[in-house]
Amino acid sequence: MQYRLEILEKQLCYEGFFRLEAYRLRHELFAGGWSEVIEREVLQRGHAAALMPYDPQLDCVCMIEQFRIGALADSQGPWLLEFIAGIIEEGESPEQVAHREAVEEGGLRVTELLPVSVFSLSPGGCTERIHLFCGRVNAENAGGIHGLVEEGEDILLRVVPFLDALALLRSQKITSATAIIALQWLALNRDWLREQWRSRGAGS
Secondary structure, three states: OOOOEEEEEEEEEEEOOOEEEEEEEEEEOOOOOEOOOEEEEEEEOOOEEEEEEEEOOOOEEEEEEEEOHHHOOOOOOOEEEEOEEEEOOOOOOHHHHHHHHHHHHHOOOOOEEEEEEEEEOOOOOEOOEEEEEEEEOOOOOOOEEEOOHHHOOOEEEEEEEHHHHHHHHHOOOOOOHHHHHHHHHHHHHHHHHHHHHHHOOOOO
């Protein structure tokens, strides 16, 4: 069902790497009528594509470790274990970003790309949506330090056996939402995915 809303005022509060906007609005209520005027701030940071590189032959995922300013207060520290991701720039498709970031952040070539999900990370205050993919890679010689120097990236690629990644997930060593969603999807679809990809050989 569609509900109505009225935007009474929209104001730009800040524009830098991110954009912060303030709204005054009201919306229809489930019980009927309209809400009081609500004031909310919204973080505009564009949308992103995320990639879980998976090697069906070795049964492992390629994860990255990097410093994250938003995790400064994390009890495990601000170096997070997560998956490759990047902002979708104007004129780019999510698929193009997944392929580009695989090279930039992991030195990886993706031979098959499977859409997993599109989801909002924090819709209570941020517009960002994540296009999540699972990408087929050859992880035999993967690893090392990657990232664009001009963007201040310092990214360590780790090849993690699937069962080890699942153990990290269960022990709450992985705290990035995108990585949690990706690994849970892989846990549900791993047997099917390995059968599909192994039946097609090494990919293109």
